[in-house]
Every structure is written in structure tokens, then in C-alpha cells.
Amino acid sequence: MTASAAGARRDAARAGRVRAALARVRAGAARVPRAAWVCALVAVLNATAWSLVTPPFQIVDEPWHYEYVEHVANHGRPPAPSPARLSPSVQIVTEDLDLGRVIGAPENGTIWSRAERARLARDQARVRSERGNGGSYADVPEPPLYYALEAIPFTLARGATVLDRLALMRLVSALLAGVTVLGVFLFLREALPAHPWTWTVGALGVAFLPLFALMGGGLNPDNLLYATAAWLFLAFARIFRRGLTPRRAAAVGALLATGYLAKMNFVGLVPGALLGLLVAGVRAEGALRPRALRLPLLALGVAAAPALLVTLLNVAAWDRPAFGLGAYSTSGVHPTLGHGFDYVWQFYLPPLPGMWRASATTFAARDVWFDGFVGRFGWIDTRFAGWVYDVAAIPALATLALCVRALVRGRRALRARLAELIVYAALAAGLLLLVALASYNLLLRRGGGAAEARYLLPLLPLYGALLVLATRGAGRRWMGVAGVAIVMLAFAHDLFGLLLEVSRYYA
Amino acid sequence: MEGRARLPILAIGCVLIAAALAAVLAQSGVRRTGLNRVRAVAQLGTLERGRTLCQRGELVPAGTGAISVSLLAPPAGGGAVRVAVVARDGTTLAGGAAPAGWGGVARTIPLRPVLARDAVARVCVTAAGGGIVGLAGEGAADGGGGRAAIGRRALGGDLRLVYLRAHAASWWSEVATVARRMGAGHPLGGTALAVLTALLLTAAGALAAWQLLRGAQ
Numbered sequence: 001m002t003a004s005a006a007g008a009r010r011d012a013a014r015a016g017r018v019r020a021a022l023a024r025v026r027a028g029a030a031r032v033p034r035a036a037w038v039c040a041l042v043a044v045l046n047a048t049a050w051s052l053v054t055p056p057f058q059i060v061d062e063p064w065h066y067e068y069v070e071h072v073a074n075h076g077r078p079p080a081p082s083p084a085r086l087s088p089s090v091q092i093v094t095e096d097l098d099l100g101r102v103i104g105a106p107e108n109g110t111i112w113s114r115a116e117r118a119r120l121a122r123d124q125a126r127v128r129s130e131r132g133n134g135g136s137y138a139d140v141p142e143p144p145l146y147y148a149l150e151a152i153p154f155t156l157a158r159g160a161t162v163l164d165r166l167a168l169m170r171l172v173s174a175l176l177a178g179v180t181v182l183g184v185f186l187f188l189r190e191a192l193p194a195h196p197w198t199w200t201v202g203a204l205g206v207a208f209l210p211l212f213a214l215m216g217g218g219l220n221p222d223n224l225l226y227a228t229a230a231w232l233f234l235a236f237a238r239i240f241r242r243g244l245t246p247r248r249a250a251a252v253g254a255l256l257a258t259g260y261l262a263k264m265n266f267v268g269l270v271p272g273a274l275l276g277l278l279v280a281g282v283r284a285e286g287a288l289r290p291r292a293l294r295l296p297l298l299a300l301g302v303a304a305a306p307a308l309l310v311t312l313l314n315v316a317a318w319d320r321p322a323f324g325l326g327a328y329s330t331s332g333v334h335p336t337l338g339h340g341f342d343y344v345w346q347f348y349l350p351p352l353p354g355m356w357r358a359s360a361t362t363f364a365a366r367d368v369w370f371d372g373f374v375g376r377f378g379w380i381d382t383r384f385a386g387w388v389y390d391v392a393a394i395p396a397l398a399t400l401a402l403c404v405r406a407l408v409r410g411r412r413a414l415r416a417r418l419a420e421l422i423v424y425a426a427l428a429a430g431l432l433l434l435v436a437l438a439s440y441n442l443l444l445r446r447g448g449g450a451a452e453a454r455y456l457l458p459l460l461p462l463y464g465a466l467l468v469l470a471t472r473g474a475g476r477r478w479m480g481v482a483g484v485a486i487v488m489l490a491f492a493h494d495l496f497g498l499l500l501e502v503s504r505y506y507a
Numbered sequence: 508m509e510g511r512a513r514l515p516i517l518a519i520g521c522v523l524i525a526a527a528l529a530a531v532l533a534q535s536g537v538r539r540t541g542l543n544r545v546r547a548v549a550q551l552g553t554l555e556r557g558r559t560l561c562q563r564g565e566l567v568p569a570g571t572g573a574i575s576v577s578l579l580a581p582p583a584g585g586g587a588v589r590v591a592v593v594a595r596d597g598t599t600l601a602g603g604a605a606p607a608g609w610g611g612v613a614r615t616i617p618l619r620p621v622l623a624r625d626a627v628a629r630v631c632v633t634a635a636g637g638g639i640v641g642l643a644g645e646g647a648a649d650g651g652g653g654r655a656a657i658g659r660r661a662l663g664g665d666l667r668l669v670y671l672r673a674h675a676a677s678w679w680s681e682v683a684t685v686a687r688r689m690g691a692g693h694p695l696g697g698t699a700l701a702v703l704t705a706l707l708l709t710a711a712g713a714l715a716a717w718q719l720l721r722g723a724q
Contacts, residue, residue: 038718045711052704056692097691100648101544108544112688113566113625120692163692197722204715480513484719488520491712495524498708499531506688507538507681 033196036185039203043181046207046494047174047216053501055110056097056163058378059218060452063094066166066219067135068142073151078144079134080319087132089124093162096120102505103379110505124161141320143310145261146221169219176223177216181207183230184464190237191420191465198471201483202464208490209463210375210497215454222454224262229269229458231255233427236276240420244280249295252277253302260307265455268434272427274300279419333444340440347436347451370396372453375497380452382504384496395489402473402482403466409473428459517716532678537615537671541568545667547577547612547643551655552662554578554632554640556586561631562655562666567592572621572673573603576632577666578614579641585609586636590616593629600626607636612643613669621673630668642666 057063067086071079086094094100096119102108111117153168160168185203192198206212215222232255239248256273259266277296285292314320342356348365351357374392376383407414414421439450467486474482543565554560574590584607591602601618634640644666647653652661678685686701693700 035718035721038714042711042714042718045707045714049704049707049711052693052700052707053689093692098544101546101645105544105546108542108546109539109688111691112541113568115566115625115627117691124692161692164694167693200718204718207711208715481516484513484516484520487715487719488517488524491715492524492527495528495708495712496531498704502685502689506685507678 032182032186033189035196035200036182036189036203039185039200039207040178040182042204043207043213043216044174044178046213047177048171049217050210050213050498050501051167051170051174051217053498053505054214054217054378055102055505056166057094057099058102058110058505059214059220060379060454062166062219063090063099064135065147065221066090066162066169067132068144068147069150069154069169069219070130070132071134072144072147073154074130077313077318078141078147078320081141081321082133084135085133086135088129089127089162090132092123092127093120096123104381106378106381106383106504109507112506120163124163142221142263143261145258146224146263149224150219166219170217173218173220173223174216176227177207177212179227180212180216180223180230180460183227183234184461187230187234187237187461188464188468190234190241192468192472193241195468195472195479198468198479198483201471201486202466202468204487205467205490206460206464208487208494209460210377210494211373211453212457212460213494213497214377214501215457221263222265222457225259225266226457226460228255228259228262228266230461232259232269232273233424233461236273236280236420236423236427239276239280240417240423244277244284244295246295246298249277249299250302253299256299256303257306260303261310265431265434265438265458268431269427269458271430272423272425275426276423279423283419333441335440335444340437343440343443344433344436347439348432368451369453369456373456374493375500376453377497377501378504382500384500392493399466399470399486402470404473406469406473424462428462431456431458511720513720517719521716532682535675535677537573537675538681538684540571540670540672541566542669543665543667545645545665547667548645549643549664550579551642551644551646551653551664551666552657554634554642554657556634556637556639558657559631559633560642560655560657560662560666561593561629562668563629564654565592565628565630565668567600567622567626567628567630568670569622569624570672571601571618571670573615573617573671574630575613575615575669575671577612577643577668578632579612579643580610580614581639581641585614585640586634588614588616588640589633589635590618591631591633592618592622592626593631594626595628600628604635613667615671617673632666 057066063086064084067090068079070087070090071077096116097111098108098116102110111120150169150172153172154165157165157168181203184206185199188199188202189196192202212226215226232252235248235252235255239252242248252273256270259269274296277299278293281292281294281296282288284295311322315322339356342351345352346355346357346365348369350365370393371383371389372380374384374389435450435455442448442450471479471483471486571592574592576588576590578585578588586607587604589602589604592600594600601620601622603616603618605614605616642655642662644653644655644662644664646664651663653664655662655664655666683698687697689697689704690700695703
């Protein structure tokens with residue numbers, strides 16, 4: 001046999017493997033209901049609409065995320081923590097857009113006049129230098145996966161202006177919004193299998209959530225975090241419904257690695273995921289014995305390999321903190337258990353008598369979480385009129401009441417799935433705790449905080465489940481009315497949220 | 508409930524949303540033609556009777572028929588105020604006056620004539636009546652003298668100015684103007700971007716409605 005014949009055979013074998021892999025992907029996609037694809041497409045279209053309406057760099061920290069992507073694309077590595085410095089090409093755009101006077105000042109719109117736009121176009125053509133230092137990541141040295149993903153459109157658009165590239169990168173985020181909603185739909189299908197029509201209600205409710213659409217239309221690593229979290233919930237729903245297999249354990253491991261490399265906040269979901277793997281392992285074995293740890297350890301092995309590689313690169317090659325702790329590092333601060341508990345409590349709930357009150361914890365939970373969820377856009381500086389939040393409490397309470405009704409009626413089924421529910425609760429509690437503790441740490445380090453509703457969006461699958469249960473809580477006769485009403489309300493909420501953005505920036 | 512039975516509820520929802528949208532767009536108000544984006548976060552100084560403040564380098568948009576000036580009225584109420592938009596060659600492009608007896612933190616003064624085209628001009632405010640008027644604005648970012656001055660004395664910052672149309676109008680009548688303002692730096696123009704946004708949202712809504720009616724097929 002000649003060398004060329006052997007080579008041709010190897011090429012043919014490789015092509016065969018690629019064809020087989022593609023066939024498996026096609027078969028997997030074919031198993032996904034068309035309704036799931038439609039809901040995902042709705043999310044992509046909606047997030048794209050938000051990306052077009054929201055002016056450049058008017059989503060929290062967007063200039064810094066752009067800078068990070070630019071650094072990854074140009075240097076093939078994430079930036080080392082350093083004092084903030086934008087590249088000249090980004091700096092001139094932020095100045096021409098007058099960001100300093102628009103951010104935090106809802107009375108000011110973005111630039112309108114022909115003269116201002118002409119100057120922006122002129123400066124974008126004139127100042128092309130990309131010599132920045134990767135942005136302001138002394139406090140938050142986020143992991144590089146999302147930025148590496150965004151470096152693809154950034155690089156493909158080489159030669160384009162800063163704002164053209166930003167528009168393109170925002171589209172990648174919109175696609176991730178679709179991936180998130182696809183994950184939410186499939187999670188609802190697994191976790192709440194009765195009444196298939198209600199899965200659509202839950203997934204569309206998520207797709208039309210304005211805060212989610214705003215993030216989906218912006219350059220922000222939260223988008224990869226949301227997608228990974230949604231698929232992690234799905235993975236556990238499948239495991240609890242169909243059992244833990246090596247393939248599912250590996251899938252959980254891959255999701256843990258992706259989440260860890262997407263955004264540090266993902267660490268909050270890890271304790272719940274570990275509990276889920278342990279419970280599933282024990283259930284598969286029928287008892288707590290060493291063999292029950294076999295598949296959970298497989299998952300951890302899959303998760304650890306890329307995480308360890310990045311940790312090693314952080315230390316050895318990239319001059320970054322090993323675990324990217326940044327805002328979560330407790331070096332130089334002296335937290336106390338008592339104050340920490342009081343802070344975490346007040347982060348979400350009203351204070352109890354005798355609790356320690358730090359000035360930064362005196363915000364009203366409703367203002368941050370409920371109002372933030374209903375809508376605080378841009379750099380959290382764009383709000384509806386006050387009465388909107390009061391009125392929004394009515395459907396919110398009605399939805400909650402219907403959900404409780406469904407849970408009470410299905411309490412027998414709930415009892416049978418207690419372990420699964422505890423795992424979902426642990427996933428949620430871990431994230432809530434992490435966000436509160438990170439905020440407490442920021443308070444100790446520099447008197448700030450991190451109370452933003454977007455940090456809770458990794459729990460979107462549970463929000464979707466709440467909408468599904470509310471639909472079912474209306475009873476078989478009124479289920480259709482409740483479901484359609486929920487989606488119509490979500491759409492109206494989205495539409496008027498978008499109009500709020502238009503009026504804030506352009507009117 | 509099957510898809511056909513859900514249709515009336517969906518139709519009612521669509522009508523309600525359309526009605527709410529129409530009601531919002533029909534709201535009447537005096538709309539902005541532009542603003543200098545100076546934030547009224549500091550008191551720059553005071554303007555005594557007979558003195559004039561001028562702020563150079565203001566971009567006054569076409570269609571401006573009134574100016575809202577960030578002035579702080581004295582406790583007894585503000586005196587009469589005059590305003591003029593002066594071109595670089597010293598020509599007065601438009602002017603107006605507002606009578607005494609105002610309060611609050613901003614004074615809207617009608618201008619005549621309505622500006623026919625964009626102008627880079629000086630905006631001058633004169634305290635024509637009694638009392639001392641406070642000037643609200645923002646210190647110069649570079650620590651310099653700013654653009655606002657009384658006579659030759661620079662105030663160290665800029666006065667907040669908002670340019671308005673002469674008359675109240677509904678949002679309907681402003682749709683085309685607002686659409687044109689979108690898309691700064693975007694390869695598509697503002698109007699095309701607004702149309703594309705509307706199409707995307709309509710497509711998302713239509714797909715959602717279609718899926719809700721299809722049910723779990």
C-alpha cells in the first residue's frame with residue numbers, strides 16, 4: 001500500500017467521523033420540539049431588537065467588556081489585572097458619545113445632532129489604535145471564555161469601526177439569549193412534563209422579559225452565564241427523570257467547566273450541582289457507598305480539566321490571580337460571621353430588630369430586586385414611572401398565587417420529587433448567597449455593593465417554571481386564558497420597556 | 508383548551524396592547540429638539556438684575572421654539588427673564604422673554620422666530636426683573652473656565668439648556684424625528700434601524716402568537 005493510499009484512507013475515515021458527528025447533531029436537533037426552536041427564535045429576534053435600540057455602550061460595563069474582547073483578539077490571552085485604560089479608538093468613541101454625561105443622567109439622551117454624529121464618524125475613521133490594556137479588571141478579573149467567543153466576530157470584522165464591531169458582537173449575545181431560552185424550554189419539558197402547551201408559556205415569558213432582552217442585546221459575559229445555567233438546570237432535570245449515566249455526568253461536567261470559564265458568579269451554582277450529582281449518584285446505586293461516587297467523580301473530572309488548565313495559565317503565563325477571585329478575594333478585609341449574616345439577610349429581606357446596619361445595606365429589597373426585575377435599564381439609570389412598579393405588583397402577586405395553588409394541588413407529586421426540588425433550591429440558594437457575599441466583600445473593600453437584579457437571571461429556568469405552574473394553577477378550564485394572558489403581559493412589558501429606552505435616549 | 512379557543516383571548520390581548528400603545532403615543536407634551544447634556548448638579552453662580560449671562564458654542568437645533576434654562580428662582584419668585592440666540596457674527600437669530608413670578612429649577616422661555624436650521628450660537632440670558640437668579644449647571648470637566656460667562660467673568664462651568672419645540676405635540680407627530688435620532692454610529696441610518704426594530708418585534712410577537720395557538724404540536 002502506498003503512502004498516498006493510506007493518507008486517502010485516513011482522510012476518508014476522518015470525513016466519515018465528521019459526517020457521523022453531524023448526523024448525531026442533526027438527530028439531536030430533530031428530537032427538539034419545533035415549539036422550542038420557535039421560542040428560541042423569538043428570544044433572538046427580541047434581543048436583537050433591544051440591541052438596535054440601546055445606544056452603544058449603554059449597558060452596564062459595556063466599554064470594559066469591549067476592551068477585554070479587543071485584548072483577547074489582539075493578544076490571544078486575557079488581560080492581567082491593571083488600572084483601567086481604554087484603547088484610544090474606544091476612548092474617542094466614549095467621548096464622542098458623551099458617555100460621561102449620559103450614564104446615570106436619565107434626563108440626558110444620547111447624541112442626536114448631525115454635527116455630533118459627523119464628529120463621531122470622523123473620529124472613528126481617524127483614531128484606529130487598539131492599544132488598550134484590556135479594561136478595568138483589577139477588581140473583577142473575569143474568566144476569558146465569553147470574550148474568546150466574542151473575539152471571533154471581532155476578528156472577522158477586522159478593519160470595521162468600533163461601533164460596527166460592537167453591533168456584531170451584540171448579535172452573538174442575542175444568539176446566546178436564544179440558547180438560554182432553548183435550555184429553559186427543554187428544562188420545563190423535563191421538569192414539568194404534563195400539559196406540554198404550558199412549556200411554551202414559560203419559555204416565551206422568559207424570552208419577553210425586558211431585563212433579559214436588554215442583557216441579550218448587549219456585550220456582557222452574563223449572557224454565557226445565563227445560557228450555561230439554563231442548560232445545567234436542564235441536565236439535572238434529565239438526570240432526575242431518566243437517571244445518571246456516564247454521558248449525562250460528562251454533560252454536567254462540561255457545563256460546570258463552561259460556567260466556571262464564563263463568569264465567576266457561576267461558582268454560586270457549584271454547591272447545588274455537587275449536591276445534585278451526589279443525590280443522583282446515590283439514587284442510581286440505591287445506597288450511599290463508594291460506587292455511588294463513580295459518576296459524580298467523572299463529572300468533576302470533566303469539569304476540572306479545563307478549569308485547572310486555565311488556573312495554571314492564569315498563574316504561569318497570564319499574570320492573573322489563580323482563581324480569578326478579584327472582588328471575591330477576602331485578602332485585606334476582615335469579615336465577621338455576625339455582620340456577614342446580617343448583611344446577607346438584609347440583601348434580600350427586611351432587617352430584623354437588633355441587626356447590624358451598614359449604610360450600603362439600607363436599600364429597600366423591593367427597589368433593587370422587584371423594581372430591578374420589572375425594569376431598570378441602561379446603566380440601571382432608566383426607570384419606568386413609579387406607578388408602573390406598583391401596578392406590576394398586581395399581576396406578579398396573581399402569578400405567585402396561581403403558582404402556589406398549583407403547588408398545593410400537586411403536593412403529592414412534590415413529595416415524590418423532594419430530592420430533585422432540594423437540588424434546584426440548593427442551586428438557587430448558592431447563587432443568592434454568592435451574590436450577597438460578593439456584595440458584602442465589596443462593601444468591606446471599598447464601601448460599595450453589587451445589588452443588581454441581572455445577577456439573579458441565571459435562575460431564569462425557575463422563573464419559567466413559575467410561569468408554567470401559574471398557568472396550571474388556573475385549572476384545566478382556565479389554563480388557556482391564564483397562559484395567553486401571561487405571554488401577552490410579558491409581550492406588553494417588553495414592548496413598553498423598549499419604548500422606555502427609546503424615550504430615554506432619543507426623545 | 509385548544510388553539511381555536513385561545514384565539515379570542517389572544518385577539519383581546521392584541522387589541523388591549525394596541526389601545527395602550529395608541530394612548531401612550533397620543534400623549535401631548537412639548538418635545539425636545541435637543542439639549543446640551545450639561546447636568547444641573549451645581550450652582551454656578553447668580554445673575555443679578557440687569558446682568559447677562561452668555562454661553563458660547565451651543566448647538567441650537569432647527570425647529571427650536573423655546574429654551575428651558577436651569578435657573579433657580581429666589582424665594583419670592585423669579586423676576587422677568589430674557590433670552591437671545593446670537594450667531595457668531597453677532598446677529599440675533601431668535602429671542603424671547605418670560606414674565607416675573609416663576610418658581611422651581613427651570614424656566615421655559617418661548618423664542619421667536621422658530622429656528623429654521625441648526626445653528627452654533629451663543630445663548631444669552633438676561634435677568635430683566637427684580638431678584639437674584641441662581642444658575643444651575645455643571646463645573647467644567649477640564650477644571651477650566653467653562654463656556655458660561657457673565658460679561659468677561661467665566662463661571663467655571665456650563666449652564667444646562669434644553670431646546671424645545673414651540674408647541675405641544677403628540678408622540679405620533681414625533682415618530683419620524685425620534686426614529687431619525689436612533690443609530691448613532693450604526694451602519695444603518697436611524698429610520699432604517701427603527702423600521703428594522705419594529706419588524707423584529709412584530710415578527711417575535713407574531714411567532715409567539717402563532718406558537719400559542721398551535722399548542723403542543
